[in-house]
Amino acid sequence: MKRLAALLLFLMMTSAAMADPLPMRDAYFHTPNESSERLCDHDFCFWQMNEGETDESLVWEVLTQPITVLKGGQKDQIRVRAKPDAKCEEYVGVVTCDSQGVHVLAQEGDWSLIEAYSSAVEGSPVKVWAEHFQGYVKTELLQEKEVDQEYGIVIDKQQQRLFVYKEGHLFSTLLCSTGFAKKSTPFNETPAGEYIIVSWVGLFPSGDLQCDMGLRINKGIMIHEVPHTLKVNEQTGETKKDYSHCERYLGEKASHGCIRVQKELTPEGVNQTWLWRNLSRKPCTKVIIWDDVGRTLAYPDDDYPLYYNPNKGANYHSSPYCRLVREKFLPLTEFTYGELDEKPFSKLTPCPGCAPMPRREKIDEINEKNNR
Ligand SMILES: [Zn+2]
Ligand SMILES: [Zn+2]
Numbered sequence: 001m002k003r004l005a006a007l008l009l010f011l012m013m014t015s016a017a018m019a020d021p022l023p024m025r026d027a028y029f030h031t032p033n034e035s036s037e038r039l040c041d042h043d044f045c046f047w048q049m050n051e052g053e054t055d056e057s058l059v060w061e062v063l064t065q066p067i068t069v070l071k072g073g074q075k076d077q078i079r080v081r082a083k084p085d086a087k088c089e090e091y092v093g094v095v096t097c098d099s100q101g102v103h104v105l106a107q108e109g110d111w112s113l114i115e116a117y118s119s120a121v122e123g124s125p126v127k128v129w130a131e132h133f134q135g136y137v138k139t140e141l142l143q144e145k146e147v148d149q150e151y152g153i154v155i156d157k158q159q160q161r162l163f164v165y166k167e168g169h170l171f172s173t174l175l176c177s178t179g180f181a182k183k184s185t186p187f188n189e190t191p192a193g194e195y196i197i198v199s200w201v202g203l204f205p206s207g208d209l210q211c212d213m214g215l216r217i218n219k220g221i222m223i224h225e226v227p228h229t230l231k232v233n234e235q236t237g238e239t240k241k242d243y244s245h246c247e248r249y250l251g252e253k254a255s256h257g258c259i260r261v262q263k264e265l266t267p268e269g270v271n272q273t274w275l276w277r278n279l280s281r282k283p284c285t286k287v288i289i290w291d292d293v294g295r296t297l298a299y300p301d302d303d304y305p306l307y308y309n310p311n312k313g314a315n316y317h318s319s320p321y322c323r324l325v326r327e328k329f330l331p332l333t334e335f336t337y338g339e340l341d342e343k344p345f346s347k348l349t350p351c352p353g354c355a356p357m358p359r360r361e362k363i364d365e366i367n368e369k370n371n372r
Helices: 002-017 056-064 272-278 360-370
Strands: 067-070 077-081 091-096 103-108 111-119 129-138 142-145 151-156 161-166 169-177 193-196 199-206 209-218 221-225 229-232 239-242 259-261 286-290 305-308 315-317 333-336
Touching: 056 151, 056 161, 056 169, 056 286, 067 193, 077 111, 091 129, 193 209, 199 221, 209 229, 209 272, 221 272
Parallel strands: 091 111, 151 286, 221 259
Antiparallel strands: 067 142, 077 091, 077 129, 103 111, 111 129, 151 161, 161 169, 169 259, 193 286, 199 209, 209 221, 229 239, 305 315, 305 333
């Protein structure tokens, strides 16, 4: 009986701790189509949704809507024309076939007017990198696909977090790193938009780094585990994975375009291994990526609850039942976001498992770094 009461209390506390689905809010809102010349006549779709939307029912509606893709192989790309004319050689953007969603705005004879974010890669003759565009493709290329109705993924380039939705509700929040573009490497920016996961690629190398459990969403762009290097113990000959180089950048832009995801478990038990094992292969799982252009994150409220281990814990946490803390220290002790800069909280570092909100100075840094 006592154990049952303890279990009930545990369930009540964990559900209370997950009450606020998307803790970080935008200072003001933008939609993907806010600068579009032509608008669609859909009741509601990704292109009309606020970037950073926290209303679970709106996010879920978009995550479960069918997606329109262009016919072709997973690595094929189509150049999109400025005019509905096969002789037109002015290209406004690039779309990856099979996995990238296109927003169909109008059909004009054999041609359709679409919008998307350009997926041009390094060396592409169409030098439009990750930018929103509207243009024409042949209508015969369009193909509508149903998507999974159990899970959906939201990636926010501004918050650098990946949100797992399950059956209409936010299920878990993970730290990620999307592409970090410099002036000389604009093709590293991860394009926003709607996608589906089309292939379970697995382990692949990137220079010295090993990227494991890659899930293909856009040609060479995968959702994969935060990269590791292999360290050999010269005495025993054993190899060990070292994640330290890339793990510290989770929560900010850092990759060449891929989406790196945390290896540590969230309080709900999710990490990249979980995504690899649980997401639907058929029908495909939808992934939406919110752009960061022109956006500014607001500071969380001062009374937002955080947690720590008074017994020499080094991290601050978003959940009293963080899986990275040994069981004998649970539940953790509550304090508030407003106290984070005061003793004894001022030295705590954000936990790499439960993705607590960053400190105010870090939010300033994110706002600065993410606005190209
Ligand atoms: Zn629409
Ligand atoms: Zn934690």
